[in-house]
Every structure is written in structure tokens, then in C-alpha cells.
Amino acid sequence: MDSRYPIHEVFASIQGEGLFVGQPQVFVRVDGCPLRCRWCDTPQTWGLPSDSKQGTDWSADPVRSWCTAQEVAERVRELDPLGRRSVSLTGGEPLMWPGLVEQLRKLLPGARLHLETAGAFPRTLERLLDQVDHVSADLKLPGDMQTPVPLQSALRDFEEAPRDAVQWRLARRAVLALLADRDACLKLVVAAGPEAQDYSELLDDVRELAADLPLYLQSVTPLRDVQAADSKTLDLLVEMAQSRGLSTRVLPQVHALLGLR
């Protein structure tokens, strides 16, 4: 029997973040994320659909259902019959579902697959690196992270999420080492709260392990009790990145500005 994966939604839109900002893409958004970033803009994807919800009623928005990779690939082809768009695997956390990524690679052989990940799961990332064409990895300040909530499934073996600053640093360094010299970019969401100096260790790690990768400082879209960082902090961060020889750019979430999904 084909494996099923928790799909939140599959839709066509414009990439609003990172190296491919502005590019038309098809997005496959999975459900399930054990992390709890304080500025998460997709908390509706943290949990999983109920076990009984299966199949593809794509008119439901979001579909929020357990689907086969075949069903997802067919929906991608429906949304982009000419195969012009790259396919962004996003979430939630796609690295919770490596089998889906591997099957989509086979089912969409001509498509450019972009993986958007939290940068917290190096063991699974290593397994999937050769299955995708581009990786956009988040760098997280441990202070921005609340305690993770592991996903529960008797049938799956999930890689454990980092729980403290030491584990976050180990995961970050492993991810940076894997992505160095690859088709990849790094993204750092910047919100009000931390001082620019709080990012020093993280930027040192990028300089040491993956200085060739473009680093996008993404000013947070204000939500709930999270506000945007002030321009002074952003200026300081740019200086800190440049003084380490990093190639950096500051971007807002462009899809949010345009009122797109």
C-alpha cells in the first residue's frame, strides 16, 4: 500500500522569501512541525490531520488530509501543466516526511524541487540532499524557540528536535557543513527582542562553515505579540554580516506585502 503523508495544501503562488523571491512556484505545504518559533506564521501546520482524513478534495482549502505522493504529484501537474514552475516543499517541516520528498523526486523528474527547512534536522537533510535542487534553510536564535512538541506517530521515526542552545548550535553547524558549496541559501528571521550582538555566534558559524551561501535577513511580518526589529538592529546585523565577509540582503516577506498566500 502506498504511504500517505499529511498535506496541508498544494497551491500556486509567488515565492516571498530567500534567493528565489518573486519566482512563480507551486507550493506543497505539509502538516507537522515539532518546533515552536515564536514568530511562526503557519501555526496551523503544527499538528497532523486526523488519521481518518484521507484523499484529495482539493476544493477544500486547505485540504489538510493524508495523501499519497502520487496524488500530490498529480495536483502539482494540474496547477502547472506546462511544468514551468519550480516546486517548493514547505511546511510545517518537510524533513518530517523524507519519504514524500524521495517519491516526489521520482514522480516529478523534470521539476526543480526546492526544500524549505528549519535547519534543525541534519540527519534527515543529509539523506535528502541529492533529491532536491535547492535548499533554503532557516537559522534560528535559540532564544526565539519555545520548547519543541514532538510529533506522535507509531508508524514513523522522527529525528529529534534541538531542545536547548547547545543542541541548536550543534544542529546549525551540521546543517551549515552539509549545505556549504551547494545550491542553497540561508534565512534568518529578525524580530524585535534580541540585540544585534545576540546573533554573533550564529554569524560566526556561518562564516566558518558556509561563508559562500547568501544570507537573507528577513524582517518579521508583525503578528500576535511579535513586532518587527527596528532599523538600527537591522543596520547593525548587516554590518556584522559584512564584517565577516558574508553576502547578505535584507528582505520583508514579499508574499505577505502583496497579500498572497
Ligand code: SF4
Ligand atoms: S519551523 Fe517553520 S513551521 Fe515550524 S514553528 Fe518554526 S516557522 Fe513554524
